[in-house]
Amino acid sequence: MSKFYITTTLPYVNSNPHIGFALEIIQADAIVRFRRLLGDDVFYNTGTDEHGLKIFRKAEEQGVPPQEYTDEWADKFRKLEGLLNLDHPTFIRTTDKNHVLAAQAFWKICLDNGDIYKKNYQVKYCVGCELEKTESELVENRCAVHPSQELELIDEENYFFSFSKYEKALLEYYESNPEFVIPNYRFNEIKEFVKSGLEDFSISRIKEKMPWGVPVPGDEQHVMYVWFDALINYISTLGWPENTQNFEDYWGTNNKPNAIQVAGKDNLRQQSAMWQAMLASARLPFSKQVFIHGFITSEGKKMSKSEGNVVDPYETVKKYGVDAVRYYLLGAIPPYDDGDFSIERFEEFYNAHLANGVGNLTSRILTMVEKYSDGKVPDTADDIFDTKIFWIEYERFFNQYKFDEVVKLTQELVGRVDKTISSEKPWEKEKNGENILPLLYQLTEALRHIAIALLPIIPSSAEQILNKLGIDKASFTSFEQEKKWQKLQKGVTVNKGEALFPRI
Numbered sequence: 001m002s003k004f005y006i007t008t009t010l011p012y013v014n015s016n017p018h019i020g021f022a023l024e025i026i027q028a029d030a031i032v033r034f035r036r037l038l039g040d041d042v043f044y045n046t047g048t049d050e051h052g053l054k055i056f057r058k059a060e061e062q063g064v065p066p067q068e069y070t071d072e073w074a075d076k077f078r079k080l081e082g083l084l085n086l087d088h089p090t091f092i093r094t095t096d097k098n099h100v101l102a103a104q105a106f107w108k109i110c111l112d113n114g115d116i117y118k119k120n121y122q123v124k125y126c127v128g129c130e131l132e133k134t135e136s137e138l139v140e141n142r143c144a145v146h147p148s149q150e151l152e153l154i155d156e157e158n159y160f161f162s163f164s165k166y167e168k169a170l171l172e173y174y175e176s177n178p179e180f181v182i183p184n185y186r187f188n189e190i191k192e193f194v195k196s197g198l199e200d201f202s203i204s205r206i207k208e209k210m211p212w213g214v215p216v217p218g219d220e221q222h223v224m225y226v227w228f229d230a231l232i233n234y235i236s237t238l239g240w241p242e243n244t245q246n247f248e249d250y251w252g253t254n255n256k257p258n259a260i261q262v263a264g265k266d267n268l269r270q271q272s273a274m275w276q277a278m279l280a281s282a283r284l285p286f287s288k289q290v291f292i293h294g295f296i297t298s299e300g301k302k303m304s305k306s307e308g309n310v311v312d313p314y315e316t317v318k319k320y321g322v323d324a325v326r327y328y329l330l331g332a333i334p335p336y337d338d339g340d341f342s343i344e345r346f347e348e349f350y351n352a353h354l355a356n357g358v359g360n361l362t363s364r365i366l367t368m369v370e371k372y373s374d375g376k377v378p379d380t381a382d383d384i385f386d387t388k389i390f391w392i393e394y395e396r397f398f399n400q401y402k403f404d405e406v407v408k409l410t411q412e413l414v415g416r417v418d419k420t421i422s423s424e425k426p427w428e429k430e431k432n433g434e435n436i437l438p439l440l441y442q443l444t445e446a447l448r449h450i451a452i453a454l455l456p457i458i459p460s461s462a463e464q465i466l467n468k469l470g471i472d473k474a475s476f477t478s479f480e481q482e483k484k485w486q487k488l489q490k491g492v493t494v495n496k497g498e499a500l501f502p503r504i
Contacts, residue, residue: 004040005250006031006260007234009267010049010094013073014058017080018303019311019341020264020296023329027293027403028262029086030330033456034398036087037479043250045237047092048074052226053205056212066212070095083314085322085460092237094214094230102236103229104217106282115162115281121202122155145266159204159222166277167198173276173286181272182401183336186265186292190272201274203228231275234259235284257288265292291401294338311341323458324350324501330457331407347504353407357414358450359501362465364421365443366496372430373440377470377492381438383485385416385446391483394453403457410453417446444469445488452482461500468495 008028011021025046032044050070059069070093078091092099110116126143137144143151174180174191181187204222205213213223240247252258263271272290279286295302298309317325324346332349333339369375390413397405421443426436451465455473463473470492476482 002040004035004042007045009263010047013048022313030456044089046089049230050095051213099236103214103232110281120157124151125154158202160200161203163200164198182291254285257285259287261290297340323461330403354501355503377488378437378441380486381441
């Protein structure tokens, strides 16, 4: 059994969960479920980022202490596990005591290694990004990501991290790990960024001005800058620095890095350069891979409260069901680029591929088994749908995080099976006295393969299909074994039951 580690970023708790983070956490969950089907021992991390200036100001606006504010909002993100049917992630908060202690331990190591120093500086700062902005990054003196927010001018003494010291180490790691960042064009972006020269970045704020943060060890006048603190959650969740065995098992070692990070394109620099340099400073292994996804737009526009086009995952799941939402986000949104979310397109995708596709095929096959085989699985027959090639492609797409291609591949198998039914017309053959039981077995077995393929995508509905076929997912031995043809046992009773996906 291999160890596998995966983490999402931690969203700020300054507003309700939105569909963009639902995309990220569902993508991570699909990977988790796929790896667990392969038999891996998976550590799956998510949580909330709760320090920083914009959190402090939100709490001030509401007239409550920051901890009380974050407690309330963190609970809304924690409930995403049940809402989105996530496969049992850990949930870490950056206000957790163990995380605070780990962040301070990390700081001390970097300080002892000569990578933290103090200086006065002046910079333009975007509170929305919680990042410093250079003139080349600005559009009409505004942050391109948060153009509605005024930039703030910071002029004070801060602690700095020696980012520039690790330019060579980062480039060497990139060169020796050509799939470190997926997709490749994002990898090229970060390589060019590092090659252009790294500047040391601020990692503290004066406590008198911004008291909401992890206290800097040995200096009561400063708190840690939010990014430095938050990134450390990826290892504090493993019990670092005390639990060295857990850390090595899941995060990995220098010879065998093991950690996969999932992040949006606005996190590219932080995840694949800043965090990696911090790890190098602490003499810890780099991450194995960073998968960068795009944004979700609404009718072609960036989602924002001012536009009134933000999609609430709670409301969407309540109306359409969690599997419908998962299927759309994984199948209709490009994993590497921006993708659009509209109710009209969502409903069209649902009807075309779930109601008229998977749902209709399940009903057709099980109806025929009930009618022509007394509701029992008939005797075995050969594979006519070439599922061996299907599974090779399936695993290749999953390993590349091409969720839309996984869904498309499964839809194509649904289409081939459906086309076989229409062309073979088993109801006419049976009327003419022909033996259609071998065909019924082939169709039913194909449905089993489709259900297994859908387990990481729409787990609840996939399990329902398996249950209709008389299969208990809890009895699975291994993914490889379950893919084998002729797994259905002769004489097992099937149960058509209610339709899986009623048309909208």
